[in-house]
Amino acid sequence: MAWWQYFTKMKINMKLLPIKAHYFLIFAGTAPVLPFLPVYGRQQGISPAGIGLIYTILPFVGLIVKTASGALSDWLRIHRGMFLSSIVVCLIGFFSIYFVPAVPQNSNQELAHVKLDCTQSATFFKYCFSKDKCGQNDFLDRISGNYTSTCEVRCHSDEEDIKNICNAWNLSSVCQEGELNFTASSTLSDYSLEHLCTFFPILEIAVTGEEVSDPTCPAQTTINCTLLCKDNSLMSYLGAPLTVPPTSIDELLSHHQFWLYVLCFIIAWCGLAVTVVMSDTVCFQLLGSEGNRYGEQRLFGSLGWGALVIVAGALIDYSSLGLPEKDYTPAFVLSFAILFVDVLAATRLEIEGSERRTGTAGSVARLICEPRIVLFILCCVVVGISTGILWTFQLMLVEDIAFGWDCHFGALKLLQGLIMGVQCFGGELPFFFLSGWFIKKLGHVHAMSLVIGVFGIRYILYYTVTNPWVFLPIELLNGFTFGIFYATMTSYASHVAPSGTEATMQGIVGAAFEGIGVATGGFIGGSLFFTVGGPKTFLYTGIFNVAFTVIHVILQLLLSNFRPQSTPVVIHTEEGVTSPLLPATQPPPTTRMAHGVSKNSFPPPHGNERK
DSSP: OOTTHHHHTOOOOGGGHHHHHHHHHHHHHHTTTGGGHHHHHHHTTOOHHHHHHHHHHHHHHHHHHHHHHHHHHHHHTOHHHHHHHHHHHHHHHHHHHTTSOOOOOEEOOOOEEEEEEEOSSOEEEEEEOSSOOTTTTHHHHHOOSSOEEEEEEEEEOOHHHHHHHHHHTTOGGGOBTTEEEEEEEEEGGGOEEETTEEEEEEEEEEETTEEEESOOOSSOEEEEEEEEESOHHHHHHTTOOSEEOOOSHHHHHTOHHHHHHHHHHHHHHHHHHHHHHHHHHHHHHHHTTOGGGHHHHHHHHHHHHHHHHHHHHHHHHHHTTTOSSOOOHHHHHHHHHHHHHHHHHHTTSOOOOOSOOOOOHHHHHHHTTSHHHHHHHHHHHHHHHHHHHHHHHHHHHHHHHHHHHOTTOOOHHHHHHHHHHIIIIIIIHHHHHHHHHHHHHHHHHHHHHHHHHHHHHHHHHHHHOOSGGGHHHHGGGHIIIIIIHHHHHHHHHHHHSOTTOHHHHHHHHHIIIIIIIIHHHHHHHHHHHTTTOHHHHHHHHHHHHHHHHHHHHHHHHHHHHHOTTOOOOOOEETTEEBOSSSOOOSOOOSSOOBTTBOGGGSSOOOOOOBO
16 A cells, blocks of 8 residues: 555544544643753753753663563553553653752852953943854843943052052052952943953942042053952853852752752653553554554654644743743643643543463563564664754754854744754654554564664764754654654564563663663763764764664674574464464464564564464
């Protein structure tokens, strides 16, 4: 059947409506909060190092809970209870983050270093940047009205310069040798720019009860000074903000607010991780022999994510108008409301959980030792590494490219929102729908080769980008690198799992992808990004993916030639389940279907013997 025939044969299956609604709601409910948590954490006083630590821990936590929850659900037959409780835990975890207090800021002991430039017309504070950089004049652009600031000033210079200034200001009686201390009021709104330097005129100075208005000097004199101003925005512009978040990990770990944030984040992450595993398990239970239609259900998750992440971003911007910081209240409220509705919708799902268990832990252990299964899990890790780099560093790359193309690029947030929108609506959504057709035509193994190869092409294209808007068409490839991949990973796990161990296998492949792969990708990407830069990080990763694709194809050919009888295929029947590992006692089937997927969905199967 051609791919376009999938669109013409769409029929509404009322039994599958609840799982579609669940996928939409769970991802729509997490979209307003999850992608914004790194920047929200930074706003709450958590340093980039602390955020990096959190995102290194989370995937490993996901690895443990995904594997454990899947095995526990299969062993105790509590799929329904595990599924519903995980959504509740996810809801509580994400909403509780909103109530975590900010990490206390430290007083910054560093003073601003400027030059005091005293001329015949006026006296100025002169501050110069070492090089032109984007956003350096944002503070100046926000100045309006008669904007003044008061600063404590300490100047050090040779005795002759200090004496000249004191004489010009009639302050000889209070001047010390080589030092001049006073309080100054500066009219910031009357600033002037010259190359990389900003000049703030001094309106008035005060020393031990004596005041001088509009101080000047008969001959231009320049000395070095330090400032401590009451205006934090001015101090930040001068490179010495009044308060700073904890910079060292040790210092950050000493604050209980940080640990509360980590705890709530872990609870939310665990709830979401278990929900994803159980959602996929329940979905394949509902699909039965039509497992190839998984992508048609999962695409509703991409629809929910893509729609709500844009809505949440707009609400955050709107509620933050006129505020010094972003107000994330609408995002958390929206997330809570949608996840609460998801809990109600999930109760309508018909979830199996008491059927006879024919698979055992031993059969799963033997299954994952099969060479082709090991190679498939390794592919999940490789895709996870690439995905971890993408999730963590893509938007950083976009910012670098955008500001390199135009230092005053004014549509950055719009572009980043459009990138996520294209990923969901132009990439994931249609390819989730067509994933069954791709898997039938290519098989799971070749589909995985395609995914890794396209990842390589995508990252190499990133390296060539100089115009940031070019990212948008490249993001269409996300349909292959996530839509096709995720459908391939979950359906393969469902098909090869002995009966009654489906959740266990979903947890294993999910842990390989997220727990090992994504965590490793974040670590490797961080090392590369801050040493060789963003473009080369993606170039090197892209080359690695292309090379691994070639190696993967060669290994599959070798396995087909030298181990033709080792491929596990599970065939579910009314009498039970065929063993994926027992030796063949009948001719190999040529047209039998496993979960509705043709023989081409797997490497050539060996014969099967009923238990």
